[in-house]
Amino acid sequence: MIDFDKIPIVSGLKSYKERNMAVFHMPGHKQNKGLIEELEYIRENLYDFDITEIEGSDNLHSPDGIIKEGMELLAKSMKSKKSYYLVNGSTSGVYSMMLGLFNRGDKVIIQRNCHKSVYSALELGDLTAEYIYPKVIDNFEILSGINYNDLKKIVEKNKDAKGLVITSPSYFGTCSDIEKISKLCKKNDMLLLVDEAHGAHFSFSKMLPYSAISLGADVSVTSFHKTLPSLTQTAVLNVSKSLSDKQIAKIEERMKIFQTTSPSYLFLASMDMARYIMDKDGERLIGNLVNMVNDLKESLKDIKQIRFLEENDINEERIDPTRIVINTPVDGEKLSDILREKYQIQIEMSYSNNIVLIGSPLDLKEVYERLKVALREIFSGFKGSDTTATEKIKLYNIPPIVKLTQREIDFKETIDINLEASEGTICAETIVPYPPGVPIILPGEEISRELIDFIIKNNILEKNVIRSSNLSSGKIRVIA
Numbered sequence: 001m002i003d004f005d006k007i008p009i010v011s012g013l014k015s016y017k018e019r020n021m022a023v024f025h026m027p028g029h030k031q032n033k034g035l036i037e038e039l040e041y042i043r044e045n046l047y048d049f050d051i052t053e054i055e056g057s058d059n060l061h062s063p064d065g066i067i068k069e070g071m072e073l074l075a076k077s078m079k080s081k082k083s084y085y086l087v088n089g090s091t092s093g094v095y096s097m098m099l100g101l102f103n104r105g106d107k108v109i110i111q112r113n114c115h116k117s118v119y120s121a122l123e124l125g126d127l128t129a130e131y132i133y134p135k136v137i138d139n140f141e142i143l144s145g146i147n148y149n150d151l152k153k154i155v156e157k158n159k160d161a162k163g164l165v166i167t168s169p170s171y172f173g174t175c176s177d178i179e180k181i182s183k184l185c186k187k188n189d190m191l192l193l194v195d196e197a198h199g200a201h202f203s204f205s206k207m208l209p210y211s212a213i214s215l216g217a218d219v220s221v222t223s224f225h226k227t228l229p230s231l232t233q234t235a236v237l238n239v240s241k242s243l244s245d246k247q248i249a250k251i252e253e254r255m256k257i258f259q260t261t262s263p264s265y266l267f268l269a270s271m272d273m274a275r276y277i278m279d280k281d282g283e284r285l286i287g288n289l290v291n292m293v294n295d296l297k298e299s300l301k302d303i304k305q306i307r308f309l310e311e312n313d314i315n316e317e318r319i320d321p322t323r324i325v326i327n328t329p330v331d332g333e334k335l336s337d338i339l340r341e342k343y344q345i346q347i348e349m350s351y352s353n354n355i356v357l358i359g360s361p362l363d364l365k366e367v368y369e370r371l372k373v374a375l376r377e378i379f380s381g382f383k384g385s386d387t388t389a390t391e392k393i394k395l396y397n398i399p400p401i402v403k404l405t406q407r408e409i410d411f412k413e414t415i416d417i418n419l420e421a422s423e424g425t426i427c428a429e430t431i432v433p434y435p436p437g438v439p440i441i442l443p444g445e446e447i448s449r450e451l452i453d454f455i456i457k458n459n460i461l462e463k464n465v466i467r468s469s470n471l472s473s474g475k476i477r478v479i480a
């Protein structure tokens with residue numbers, strides 16, 4: 001008899017399972033509710049496949065057997081020179097590509113709404129950042145990709161930069177024009193590194209935007225677990241033929257540093273299987289998914305309070321047709337609660353007046369039907385706007401004033417003070433609401449009144465937020 005009171009994590013997961021939610025969040029295997037044969041095979045062999053490096057099982061850190069063979073097949077699918085399975089998420093891939101290609105002190109142009117792993121890599125590698133600010137999608141109040149002309153200006157002013165790191169697609173599915181951007185980088189002798197964490201599925205269907213590596217990126221990192229039928233923490237790093245053997249070898253060295261010496265064979269098997277499923281049947285599975293998403297949009301078209309983010313809401317970019325971003329007059333957080341509590345629908349994240357849902361090739365039609373019914377019920381007859389939404393500050397997009405570099409901060413005393421009283425001080429921590437994992441302030445940046453208001457009005461410190469200080473809400477760590 002299992003005493004569930006003594007295993008809180010297991011109990012929590014059991015309760016979630018028992019609610020039989022319609023799942024619109026990662027990981028992309030969606031618990032294999034459709035019982036596809038390949039994933040059931042992994043499920044049946046969970047304990048049998050969880051082994052270590054023994055004769056015949058190869059070694060992720062110097063592969064010359066089954067893992068090497070698997071990664072060669074992977075490179076074909078990803079259309080790269082070489083691709084690598086990662087067991088420590090895209091985070092380890094971002095560290096490896098940045099610290100593999102840049103040297104201490106190098107200047108790198110960074111898209112300011114990158115994931116926190118990019119900022120951690122800057123810190124670990126002692127790199128200097130020059131930021132490029134993303135475009136704002138006005139009606140949705142979300143940050144998107146970078147504008148080519150803005151980039152051109154920044155490149156012009158920073159000819160000494162060694163490379164550019166961008167995120168494409170964004171959490172919202174918007175993609176930057178990588179083809180054009182890569183040409184500009186090549187012309188200026190800069191490397192292009194793409195955090196493509198949300199675009200692992202791009203390589204497997206003609207209905208989707210092209211992958212970064214096929215559009216000219218020198219290296220890209222994708223999270224298999226986000227949009228493909230693969231276990232959480234699984235990811236892939238792709239290198240292009242544009243890189244030299246020496247550069248590739250340095251990235252490989254970094255992967256050895258940033259990954260565990262005990263890589264999970266379940267993760268590796270899961271990625272091998274996801275790649276196989278997508279190679280074999282990806283076009284059909286993605287086709288089904290795109291049809292279900294399009295049908296969802298079409299069937300809610302008559303409800304004017306519901307707006308889906310579409311390609312014509314953005315300029316000069318493509319959009320992932322499987323990512324669902326819904327804008328309504330209701331605060332996203334509140335809508336997320338209603339969907340969860342009343343309709344047993346769990347979304348990926350809310351942001352401002354938007355909710356973001358992750359579609360996967362393994363989605364079942366019934367979850368889309370449940371979502372349609374729920375949204376129709378919530379919004380038919382809905383008038384006006386939600387007051388919690390209007391009280392909030394929707395977007396913090398003020399270019400920060402950088403006062404100190406990370407290296408300078410390392411030698412300074414810090415102190416935790418009341419957030420309310422912190423205007424004008426220099427922040428000594430990174431504050432990252434998660435998801436989406438984009439820092440709203442970094443160490444060395446001056447704390448502005450606007451930032452304080454943004455944090456307070458949106459209750460940021462009380463939410464799912466990654467930060468270094470461990471105090472009760474209301475405090476922030478600053479330079480003393």
Ligand SMILES: Cc1ncc(COP(=O)(O)O)c(C=O)c1O
Nearest residue numbers: 089090091115167195197223437
């Ligand atoms: C854009 C982006 N990059 C990188 C990551 C890190 O990926 P992982 O969680 O696989 O380490 C995330 C995770 O949310 C992300 O959204």
